[in-house]
Amino acid sequence: MNEVVFGEKGDKQLMYTPEKCIGCGTCVMACPKGSLVIGSVGAVARGLIDKDFLENQTELCIVCGICAKTCPTGALELKQAGELVNDNSYISVALKKTTVNDNNEPQEINEFVEKLLIQPADNKCVHCGLCEQICPQGCIEVKQWLANDGTASVEGETLIDNDCCIHCGWCESVCPVGAISVEKPFEGTWFRDENTCTACRTCIDTCPCNALFNPDWDAGQRVDKVAQRADACIYCGACDMSCPVNAITVIKTAIIPDVEKKTLLEKKLLNVEMKRPTLTSRLVIDEDACLGCGNCVIVCPVNATDEDVGAGYLNEVDAKKVLEVRNGVAQVVNQDMCGSDGACAMICPVGAITLVRREE
Numbered sequence: 001m002n003e004v005v006f007g008e009k010g011d012k013q014l015m016y017t018p019e020k021c022i023g024c025g026t027c028v029m030a031c032p033k034g035s036l037v038i039g040s041v042g043a044v045a046r047g048l049i050d051k052d053f054l055e056n057q058t059e060l061c062i063v064c065g066i067c068a069k070t071c072p073t074g075a076l077e078l079k080q081a082g083e084l085v086n087d088n089s090y091i092s093v094a095l096k097k098t099t100v101n102d103n104n105e106p107q108e109i110n111e112f113v114e115k116l117l118i119q120p121a122d123n124k125c126v127h128c129g130l131c132e133q134i135c136p137q138g139c140i141e142v143k144q145w146l147a148n149d150g151t152a153s154v155e156g157e158t159l160i161d162n163d164c165c166i167h168c169g170w171c172e173s174v175c176p177v178g179a180i181s182v183e184k185p186f187e188g189t190w191f192r193d194e195n196t197c198t199a200c201r202t203c204i205d206t207c208p209c210n211a212l213f214n215p216d217w218d219a220g221q222r223v224d225k226v227a228q229r230a231d232a233c234i235y236c237g238a239c240d241m242s243c244p245v246n247a248i249t250v251i252k253t254a255i256i257p258d259v260e261k262k263t264l265l266e267k268k269l270l271n272v273e274m275k276r277p278t279l280t281s282r283l284v285i286d287e288d289a290c291l292g293c294g295n296c297v298i299v300c301p302v303n304a305t306d307e308d309v310g311a312g313y314l315n316e317v318d319a320k321k322v323l324e325v326r327n328g329v330a331q332v333v334n335q336d337m338c339g340s341d342g343a344c345a346m347i348c349p350v351g352a353i354t355l356v357r358r359e360e
Helices: 026-030 041-045 066-070 111-116 130-134 170-174 202-206 238-242 262-269 295-299 343-347
Strands: 004-009 012-016 036-038 054-056 076-080 140-146 154-160 186-192 248-255 281-285 323-326 329-332 353-357
Touching: 012 054, 026 036, 026 066, 026 262, 041 202, 041 238, 066 076, 066 262, 130 140, 130 170, 202 238, 238 248, 248 262, 281 329, 295 323, 295 343, 343 353
Parallel strands: none
Antiparallel strands: 004 012, 012 076, 036 054, 140 154, 186 248, 281 353, 323 329
């Protein structure tokens, strides 16, 4: 993984590993100097802009390390005199590793097992591979081979890469024999304003845990535009950071791991709304390539929040907030109102609209 020096002071270095970052903004909440900037979370998660989730204004940073202490994935780390500062005052360190049970101590059989009428003898891993299939980060590898003892059975090995595990709990939930143990970083609340949400799916594409989804429905049935799988949610706040219309609110209510000096982190993180992301992108339109079809105008979630939206209104392509069509070509009306989700770039049939890094 590629490490970036995010800040230096004396013999201390703040290190950032973009591959581990999930765009949750927890570090931004904790930073006492406001040096950390998070933005374009939806576009970064969708791979539509060449930048990372996080930036640091080094002139403001005092390299105190509190951002690293609150980071749930270890994307931010502190080094002193070239050595990693690695103790239990860091949430990512204090988090218990996700483990597979290899002993014979009985564990409670979960509901999934009861539904399948499976009665394991000792609750040891049976190497079925469900955890590997379901892991949203691809952190689990299950090796299987036929038993060599003459029985019609399977033996194997289940390997969990705790460096990439985000502790969502999917593996624990689906394990048919209760063989996996997961500790989550946070408890919290998740709220979505149904009237503001435009069902743009930015939160779904951004969520590192696959904890959000669009419910299926039958004819005449009313369902939520976006629903939460609470058992898989770690209340990190990435969905909150990515929502282009500010329809989602995530509030952390508890830090679960046994972190040293937890009170300091609790004061920074708990029972407060997350800080809003900074607009770090700019829309660019290739007027020569643009067809003037208006797809970008129609799909833009910020355009869809006009108070007078009614039947057929979204199919109008002029007099909009962010994007509109003028003289047969898409135009940016107001860069500052862009939600930086990239829906316009995704739908453009000729790649005429892109997001680039905003240079101040």
